[in-house]
Amino acid sequence: MNARSYDHDPNEIAEKAKKWVASSRGKRAMKEILEKATSAKERLEKDRQIDPKSIFEPMTF
């Protein structure tokens, strides 16, 4: 990785991030993320399913 300069103290940000994920608000946010992603994944899985009727219909054009 390349060394970059930041306006913020990286260690301070890291400490805040660590506290947030361990907090009840952070845990709730992660649960919501998982719910949202799971619902999007399920929708995609449904939409990706092939209509079996179409497999044997010839392309005549």
Next chain:
Amino acid sequence: MLQPFEVFEYHIDKLSEILAEKSKASLKDINKKLHCHYFENYFDGIGARTIIVENDYIDRDFLDDYAEYYVKCFKRYRRKCTRLHFFRTSLSSKDLDALLSSGPDDFLELKFQEAYLGFIVVIPLPRTVIGRTCLTAYPSDSGRRNFPILRPYQANLFGLSLQINSLAFQEQDMVVAACATSALWSVFHGTGMLFQHSIPSPVEITKAATDNFPIEDRAIPSHGLNYAQMAYVIRSVGLEPMLVDARDHYILKSILYAYLKGSIPLIMGINLYDVTGKRGRFMGKHAVAITGYSLGLSKAKPFSNTGFLLRASRIDKIYVHDDQVGPFARMKFDGKKVVFDQEKETKEASSISTSWRGDNGNGPIGSARAVAECVLVPIYHKIRITFETVHDSVLFFDLFFEQLRKKGFLPSLAQRIEWEIYFTTINELKKDLLNSKILKGLYRKNALTESMPRFIWRATAYTKDSPVLDLLFDATDIEQGNFFLRAIEYDPLIAMILRIVAKEEAVVENFEESPAGRILEWFKEQPIESF
């Protein structure tokens, strides 16, 4: 006696005349073809100035078709073809004569080579006259147009070596080949180079497709193939067919981007609708080979309520080898829907523009629209992890990443990151990393020297076209395995935050069973470097 060559100034009327004369088709039939309308715009667009006609040309693919079918007809069909070469500068018979008669002339040779735009083989059949065609693709327009599947084709004109980057195209002859045959044939020209398999001729494709379906229809004349038959043909060249429903444009764009960028062309099955009336009228099913895309939208379109930004969603057009239209024919995602009746119900579907005519071929160009149905991807048998698996893993990871960004823990990111997910090879990946100006030192060296599989799925996160993170997945692994290889971290602060939070028990508990679990586990295992 027939001259070995003729030279003409390019004009669409001249091209139509040559096509009619050399194939012995009627000029009326030639002018009715969508190809002529397409070629008019296409050759204007690429700046064609000269046509050199090579009068006596033997084409391997037509010869196979000829030996299998046409030679056995009562009527005597010719077996020799004509090849038309196109150039972007004005050339005359004198130029070619000088090259052929007056000894070596490097300057003149270079003049021909630099101006070369490709060739069309004219086959001597009554109506379907466009044989193997290798023409240059449209210019990239500052990276907007992308044709990652192009490969070099050599043409030898009386000893003059000419080369063009293209993907072979041809019109179906409606006897030994239907639209799906032509689409498969074009796709195999791409995969043949990438995965090193032999490229079957159209008649070989039709036979492979029908061998296992003896009661579906007669093999020759061919009346069209279905997806199952196309899948058999793909297996016959040693590849694995993967069929995905593509009615949803997010799915269609994401999958075509993922494979095309990895140089794998795909086949798209479409339903054509005549839209000259109030309701769309079903015309029939058709197959095209997808050969390129245009990233014409400036911003990615968020995916549903997740807000996930995929670069593929910026696609506004695709380029297809449509055997009834031409090579690199444009199809536009213009947001229009088609309303049609099906099984006594009124239905509505997202559609794509075409260059087809509705109203039984009498409507204006574009009066037929396409509704995508499925895409068929021919992949190497060792590629076991699908795009869908990788997409879903990245989607889960992105939502967590975005939460960290929104909370202000990733201050270098002012806006949400955009993901590019695509198939690649170890060689392409390492070439890219070697050219990276961001990666430095031991980290760079380790990434470049690390042993990796031949086929890789790569998900790159961008902020304003600058990479933030690469997630690399082993495409040859199995889904139960840990197919996440590693990340390439371009931003040390982001790397540090991810490595720190991934070690927290709450993150492990929530995500370890999710599709992003393997990615976060990798970050968890990485040491935390001090600043």
